[in-house]
Amino acid sequence: MNIGIIVFPGSNCDRDCAHVVSEVIGQTAHLIWHQDSSLNGMNAIILPGGFSYGDYLRTGSIARFSPIMEAVIDFAGRGGLVLGICNGCQILLEAGLLPGAMLRNKNVSFICEDVYVRVENADTPFTNTCQSGQVLRLPIAHADGNYYTDPVTLSALQANAQVVFRYCDKDGHSMPSMNPNGSIDNIAGIRNAKGNVLGLMPHPERCAEEILGNQDGRLIFTSLLASLIGNAALTV
Amino acid sequence: MKAKIYITLKNGIHDPQGQAVQQSLHTLGFDSVHDVRMGKLLELDLQDMEKESAEATIENMCKKLLANTVIEDFRYEIVET
Numbered sequence: 001m002n003i004g005i006i007v008f009p010g011s012n013c014d015r016d017c018a019h020v021v022s023e024v025i026g027q028t029a030h031l032i033w034h035q036d037s038s039l040n041g042m043n044a045i046i047l048p049g050g051f052s053y054g055d056y057l058r059t060g061s062i063a064r065f066s067p068i069m070e071a072v073i074d075f076a077g078r079g080g081l082v083l084g085i086c087n088g089c090q091i092l093l094e095a096g097l098l099p100g101a102m103l104r105n106k107n108v109s110f111i112c113e114d115v116y117v118r119v120e121n122a123d124t125p126f127t128n129t130c131q132s133g134q135v136l137r138l139p140i141a142h143a144d145g146n147y148y149t150d151p152v153t154l155s156a157l158q159a160n161a162q163v164v165f166r167y168c169d170k171d172g173h174s175m176p177s178m179n180p181n182g183s184i185d186n187i188a189g190i191r192n193a194k195g196n197v198l199g200l201m202p203h204p205e206r207c208a209e210e211i212l213g214n215q216d217g218r219l220i221f222t223s224l225l226a227s228l229i230g231n232a233a234l235t236v
Numbered sequence: 237m238k239a240k241i242y243i244t245l246k247n248g249i250h251d252p253q254g255q256a257v258q259q260s261l262h263t264l265g266f267d268s269v270h271d272v273r274m275g276k277l278l279e280l281d282l283q284d285m286e287k288e289s290a291e292a293t294i295e296n297m298c299k300k301l302l303a304n305t306v307i308e309d310f311r312y313e314i315v316e317t
Contacts (some may be wrong), residue, residue, distance in 0.1 A: 055287065058304055065301070094304065101306040102247075108252045148249065148307055 002052035002227045004042035004110045006072065006088075008034045008063045014087065016205045021046075024218060025225045034066035043228050044081040045072055047088025049141070049203055059102055059144045060090035061072055081125050081227060082197045083220070086142055089189070089199030098192055098199045099157070100149030103112050106182030110143040115180055115216075117165040117188045117202060118172045123126055124164055124228035126198040129219050135172045136165075136216040138202035140180060145201040147183040147190075157190060165189035165200055237282050241312040244275035244301045274291055280300060281302050 007014045018029035030042065039045065044168045048165035053065045063069070069091075073174075076082045076097050084092040092098045104113060114137050123134040131135070149157070156164050165188040168174040189200030204217030245251050251273050258272040280289060294312050303310040 057302070061304065062302065101304050103250065103307060104252045106252050108256045146250075146252070150306075182252070221256070 001044045001221055001225065002030060002041065003044045003224075004030045004032045005046045005048055006034060006066075006068055007031050007048075008050065008052035008066060008087075008091075009052055010052045010063075011048050011050035011087070013087075013203065013205060016203075017046050017048045020205045020208045020221055023148055024220045027225065032068060032235060034061045034063065034068045037067045038070060039068075039071045039075055041097055042092065043079075044074070044224060045075060046084070047072070047082070047084040047091050048205075049086030049088060052091065052227060054085055055087075055144070058094065060077045060087060060092075060094040063087075063091045064094040073097065076192075076197050079194070079196050081203070081224060083126060084199040085203055086140075086145075086196070086201055088145065092197060092199040097197050098179055098190055099153050100147055100190070103146040103148050103182070104144055105142070105146050105180075110141070111145070111180055112139070112141040113180070114139050115188075115202065116168050116170050116172075116178070117200075118168040118174055119164070120166055121161045121191070123161075124223075126191070126220055126223050127164060128226055130147065133172060135168060135170060136202075136204075136219065137170075137214055138204060138205070138217055139201050139206050142181070142201055145181040146150060146202075147187045149184065154184060156193075157187075158185070160168045160193060162191050162193065163187055163189075164191050165197060165202070188191075237284050237317055238315045239282055239290065240276055240315070241278040241294065241298060241310060242281065243276060243278070243298075243308050244273060245307060245309045246309050247309050249260040252305060255299060287314060 021029035026221040204220040207214035
């Protein structure tokens, strides 16, 4: 499978994602410069973490208008799988591919630490090799991960099982004290209504190999691969 | 002509930066401060055009890029030069 990883000026997790795609799940990773305008037959797209355009104005707000984003929006509209990690998630929010917006963390600090998240929906193209309710330990590294959406949209996210990950303790109890950044409803990751776009703030690509001491993040990539193999129609 | 655009978090949206500034002001003894809300000021130098046209242009740029209307409000002043 061909998996495209978009490189914006200021992306810094693009190589990590490419490494996981090629070395961990054995697929072909293509780094795609943000000035390109075509995805050239990719099977899935990853928007990596980093600080695109220095996080100026708002995180993701300028990257969202990079030329490649028209192709990404078109790809997502045709059902293509799009995974946004950290800054990639922020770009998806700014692009309107996911609902809501990110606010500054409640403690106004950049947080770099491992957190626990609970898989709330294991029936997505990005979590199908997880168990429902499974607890994953994943690193976060962000200053703007305080997810916000209006109450009507939040209700819709909850009703449609679009909340895919929630911050929790190591036993899977999701409670305000385990919320690192103030995110509404302890949300760590959401999908779109159609289910083919996922954004999450934690970094699965940073914990996908034994040598790193944690392989929980591998499940996101094995799920993505299983979806691609199981549904060739998603090759758009 | 010039335009000043003010972008602020909507009422009711938690403002962690404003709260941190407020706490700091209290630490310095400025107890009269009840609340602080932080925002952005953008100063634009624009080519001269009719006021209505400038307003439409600024509204458009605010909605498209400068403000995220999920969480932010914007207002602006146009200054003829």
